[in-house]
Amino acid sequence: MVDIDELVEHLCSRDFNCQKSPIDLFKIISVKLTISGKPIELIHLLTDEITGLPVFSLSSPNDSGQLAHVSIFDFNGLDLGYICVNDRDSVSVNFSMPLLAIEESLRRHIDILTKGITDPEWNRHELLREFSSNWLGVCDLKNKRMLLTSASGKLEEIDVLRPLPNNNHGVNSYHLAQSQDSELSEIASLYWNNNTSKRAKAGKAIIIPLISVEPAPLNKEELKSWYLNALISVKPENKKLLNEQYGCWSSREYWIIFNVDVPSGKTWFCLHFQANKKHSLPLTTEQMKHWKIKAIPLRLFNKENVLPRGGANLDLAYRRVALIGAGSVGGEIAHKLSSAGIENLDIFDKDYYSIDNLYRHILPEEFLEIPKSYGLGFQLQRQFLWSKAKGIFEKLLSLRNRQKLMSYDLIIIAIGSPTHERLFKEYLIENEIDVPVINTWLEGFGVGGHATLDIPDANGCLLCAYVCQETLARGLNSNLNFIEANQNVTINLAGCGEQFISYGAICSAQTALIASDLAIKYLEEKITTSSKVSWKGSDYDANDNNIQLTHRYHQFSDSLQIKSLHDEDCDACS
Amino acid sequence: MSIQAKFIKFHDKIKLGREDAEYKSAREKDDSILKAVKKALKEEGYPVIEDFLQGSQSTATAVKHPVEDFDIDRSVVIAFDDAPEDPVKVKKIVLKVLEDRGFKNAKIKKPCVTADYASLSLHIDIPLYREQNGEYELAVGKKNSKDENKVWSSSDPKGLRDWINNKNDYVGSAIDKLKQYKRIVRYLKRWRDVKFSSDVAKKVFSIALTVMAKEQFKPNFDANGKASDLIALRDTVSAILNGWYFNSQGNEQYKVSVDLPTSPYRDIFDGSSVNTGTQLYNKLTSLKNKLDKVIVEDDVIKQCKLLNEIFGDDFEVPSSTSNASATAKATYVTAGVAGTSQGA
Numbered sequence: 001m002v003d004i005d006e007l008v009e010h011l012c013s014r015d016f017n018c019q020k021s022p023i024d025l026f027k028i029i030s031v032k033l034t035i036s037g038k039p040i041e042l043i044h045l046l047t048d049e050i051t052g053l054p055v056f057s058l059s060s061p062n063d064s065g066q067l068a069h070v071s072i073f074d075f076n077g078l079d080l081g082y083i084c085v086n087d088r089d090s091v092s093v094n095f096s097m098p099l100l101a102i103e104e105s106l107r108r109h110i111d112i113l114t115k116g117i118t119d120p121e122w123n124r125h126e127l128l129r130e131f132s133s134n135w136l137g138v139c140d141l142k143n144k145r146m147l148l149t150s151a152s153g154k155l156e157e158i159d160v161l162r163p164l165p166n167n168n169h170g171v172n173s174y175h176l177a178q179s180q181d182s183e184l185s186e187i188a189s190l191y192w193n194n195n196t197s198k199r200a201k202a203g204k205a206i207i208i209p210l211i212s213v214e215p216a217p218l219n220k221e222e223l224k225s226w227y228l229n230a231l232i233s234v235k236p237e238n239k240k241l242l243n244e245q246y247g248c249w250s251s252r253e254y255w256i257i258f259n260v261d262v263p264s265g266k267t268w269f270c271l272h273f274q275a276n277k278k279h280s281l282p283l284t285t286e287q288m289k290h291w292k293i294k295a296i297p298l299r300l301f302n303k304e305n306v307l308p309r310g311g312a313n314l315d316l317a318y319r320r321v322a323l324i325g326a327g328s329v330g331g332e333i334a335h336k337l338s339s340a341g342i343e344n345l346d347i348f349d350k351d352y353y354s355i356d357n358l359y360r361h362i363l364p365e366e367f368l369e370i371p372k373s374y375g376l377g378f379q380l381q382r383q384f385l386w387s388k389a390k391g392i393f394e395k396l397l398s399l400r401n402r403q404k405l406m407s408y409d410l411i412i413i414a415i416g417s418p419t420h421e422r423l424f425k426e427y428l429i430e431n432e433i434d435v436p437v438i439n440t441w442l443e444g445f446g447v448g449g450h451a452t453l454d455i456p457d458a459n460g461c462l463l464c465a466y467v468c469q470e471t472l473a474r475g476l477n478s479n480l481n482f483i484e485a486n487q488n489v490t491i492n493l494a495g496c497g498e499q500f501i502s503y504g505a506i507c508s509a510q511t512a513l514i515a516s517d518l519a520i521k522y523l524e525e526k527i528t529t530s531s532k533v534s535w536k537g538s539d540y541d542a543n544d545n546n547i548q549l550t551h552r553y554h555q556f557s558d559s560l561q562i563k564s565l566h567d568e569d570c571d572a573c574s
Numbered sequence: 575m576s577i578q579a580k581f582i583k584f585h586d587k588i589k590l591g592r593e594d595a596e597y598k599s600a601r602e603k604d605d606s607i608l609k610a611v612k613k614a615l616k617e618e619g620y621p622v623i624e625d626f627l628q629g630s631q632s633t634a635t636a637v638k639h640p641v642e643d644f645d646i647d648r649s650v651v652i653a654f655d656d657a658p659e660d661p662v663k664v665k666k667i668v669l670k671v672l673e674d675r676g677f678k679n680a681k682i683k684k685p686c687v688t689a690d691y692a693s694l695s696l697h698i699d700i701p702l703y704r705e706q707n708g709e710y711e712l713a714v715g716k717k718n719s720k721d722e723n724k725v726w727s728s729s730d731p732k733g734l735r736d737w738i739n740n741k742n743d744y745v746g747s748a749i750d751k752l753k754q755y756k757r758i759v760r761y762l763k764r765w766r767d768v769k770f771s772s773d774v775a776k777k778v779f780s781i782a783l784t785v786m787a788k789e790q791f792k793p794n795f796d797a798n799g800k801a802s803d804l805i806a807l808r809d810t811v812s813a814i815l816n817g818w819y820f821n822s823q824g825n826e827q828y829k830v831s832v833d834l835p836t837s838p839y840r841d842i843f844d845g846s847s848v849n850t851g852t853q854l855y856n857k858l859t860s861l862k863n864k865l866d867k868v869i870v871e872d873d874v875i876k877q878c879k880l881l882n883e884i885f886g887d888d889f890e891v892p893s894s895t896s897n898a899s900a901t902a903k904a905t906y907v908t909a910g911v912a913g914t915s916q917g918a
Contacts, residue, residue, distance in 0.1 A: 479798065551795045
């Protein structure tokens with residue numbers, strides 16, 4: 001811990017009015033200053049170790065009015081203002097020079113206070129932008145949280161279902177308010193128990209859109225007046241509906257869920273009303289007398305809220321993708337495409353999930369003995385709650401149906417079978433089916449994996465990746481391969497029918513990543529030409545097994561880089 | 575269509591393999607002669623225990639000559655214990671077979687029995703060996719040689735073939751690099767047959783071009799593994815010129831010397847004239863300079879015109895750059911099935 005006297009001396013030498021606490025027991029310093037004529041005192045409690053940006057708290061925060069990035073908390077009966085100096089994890093602190101770290105932190109705290117005090121317009125803008133965080137400051141965190149599935153935010157009255165008894169985590173531990181416009185997957189609905197036969201009905205919630213909003217109240221005592229004031233910002237037609245329809249139902253509990261646009265986007269927040277007797281929804285000061293009011297944490301669960309937070313793209317929801325192959329690579333691709341926001345994913349495979357698959361496949365053992373495609377469809381709907389992924393018990397060559405294929409925006413083939421893939425490509429050419437296709441495969445011994453994107457009418461096609469580099473005719477193995485053809489690359493532990501190519505889950509995942517990246521970039525229109533991409537691994541295992549590698553392997557230094565697929569000697573492209 | 579595709583097309587035109595249609599008759603004759611030779615030797619108490627091809631047919635470096643005959647180098651091996659003291663004795667048996675079958679110019683040369691087929695452009699050389707525990711001895715001696723010149727001479731008939739076929743020094747796609755080397759040899763042979771007068775061309779021995787190209791081979795493949803025979807040929811020729819084979823005799827005259835890499839390690843050009851060495855040096859230099867020009871030329875048709883000047887009319891000049899190569903689909907003809915490393 002830094003020596004307190006040394007710290008005080010240091011800050012004083014930097015022209016700060018700094019003092020240490022008169023009580024030696026508390027390693028506290030105070031820094032007094034004036035901002036726009038307002039006296040300000042900042043308090044810093046010395047810590048044993050500096051592990052992040054040193055914290056200064058605002059003394060008597062209520063005296064400074066409502067300041068952006070300042071939230072009030074109770075410290076041993078004393079109100080202090082916590083100052084949010086951007087994300088504390090986004091700075092790298094010089095813990096070897098604690099005096100400098102504390103001084104720099106102090107300056108940052110003062111800067112943000114100065115901005116809030118001297119620029120009221122910025123201060124209000126920031127308070128609204130951070131409405132959601134500030135609202136948490138007046139929330140009763142002991143209350144069961146509310147989970148709302150609403151997409152539009154329009155005026156709506158919905159049932160609130162209680163948490164399932166003895167559930168302390170997961171969605172079943174939330175109060176659940178499910179909007180009519182929710183599009184949760186069937187599997188998700190099953191797990192959420194979102195009906196009154198599974199959960200007790202707790203009361204009514206009313207979703208109310210606001211035209212505008214004032215900054216969140218500073219303390220819980222202001223909630224009633226703040227609420228009544230907020231009702232002024234309800235559109236007249238909605239207010240009429242509230243008076244005449246939604247608020248008429250008498251209940252002991254009501255939840256009001258507001259939504260409003262603030263500078264950081266649409267924000268949602270919830271008030272809980274409780275009364276001893278049944279009353280209609282309080283809309284006036286007089287009606288409020290019957291009710292206790294609490295702000296409670298609300299977790300919104302709609303696509304617009306959840307998907308972008310995870311890096312998914314809402315625009316991909318309506319693209320239709322066929323994935324052929326639900327093996328270790330296909331499974332990972334299905335997962336990555338779903339996590340990117342693709343909802344309409346048809347997964348084709350005719351293989352069953354077996355114990356042999358467990359250590360390189362994403363499915364858990366509960367799916368053993370059922371078709372991999374079904375298992376994946378189920379699992380994806382379970383995790384990605386708007387997914388419409390479905391498994392289909394068919395293989396690539398049985399998909400040679402023009403009408404069916406033309407219904408997709410993209411076809412991804414992850415079966416590792418050059419024979420079937422070339423046959424399928426010839427079918428596409430002969431039938432002039434102009435759906436883009438990604439082919440992806442990996443090679444054994446961890447040497448690498450590949451993906452090609454074949455966009456019809458663009459330069460480059462799958463067969464470019466099969467131009468034999470010796471004869472320049474169509475080859476039987478891809479010219480992207482890192483392992484020379486005609487070697488025994490399989491391992492046989494249990495006799496005929498039990499051979500397998502040696503690779504692990506990491507190789508599957510790496511390969512799936514390059515293929516998924518290619519798919520998403522294509523669907524987002526960031527790639528418009530036929531492309532190829534490879535990743536190169538080490539050659540340790542290949543060398544140990546006397547596997548000969550290709551010239552391309554030895555020369556390759558473009559891992560993960562997307563390159564043109566076109567080969568000028570490809571007869572199909574020419 | 576790339577310039578490499580033009581090279582492959584050229585190569586397909588000049589290469590002479592045992593399975594080629596042009597070679598069909600020669601192969602049938604070879605098979606037939608071999609059968610007769612085996613029968614005759616067996617009847618005389620010298621059963622053939624092994625036979626194999628030697629020369630360019632055994633290393634897949636044979637080319638069609640624009641005007642001259644096909645060659646067959648068919649080695650015949652008898653057991654050491656069966657072999658007569660006089661090696662010419664077995665050579666005479668082979669000579670008789672050839673004579674009885676109506677060959678022209680059948681004769682016993684020092685290292686082999688040789689003849690020309692009467693009605694086909696076919697020349698045949700049959701060296702005879704005896705073998706014991708993997709060691710070979712060549713039947714040396716002519717029909718009327720003195721006894722001291724009729725010997726079983728220690729030999730390594732397969733060593734040179736194995737040396738040419740060795741690919742252990744190539745890192746990555748070794749087979750493809752060996753194949754590129756062999757194409758380079760064929761290009762050099764065709765270049766020789768086109769650029770030298772018939773008399774001099776015979777003295778620029780195929781085996782010398784093969785050995786120099788092997789020793790100086792500079793494989794060239796782009797990052798995707800596609801071969802560039804043009805650059806590989808230029809680089810190999812450049813390395814041959816700098817490879818200590820040419821000894822200056824003053825006045826821009828050269829003698830050429832290339833040692834066999836295997837037993838008996840003799841100079842292939844032993845006794846060769848300054849004229850041969852000088853012509854070879856100058857024409858290789860000219861070849862290298864022309865290949866440099868081809869490399870910097872962007873237009874495929876212009877490249878082909880320059881290459882046509884080097885290799886003759888078998889290197890075709892397309893009428894336009896639009897795709898002459900788009901041969902019908904699925905023209906992979908060298909394998910019905912290929913093992914793959916692909917999985918998912």
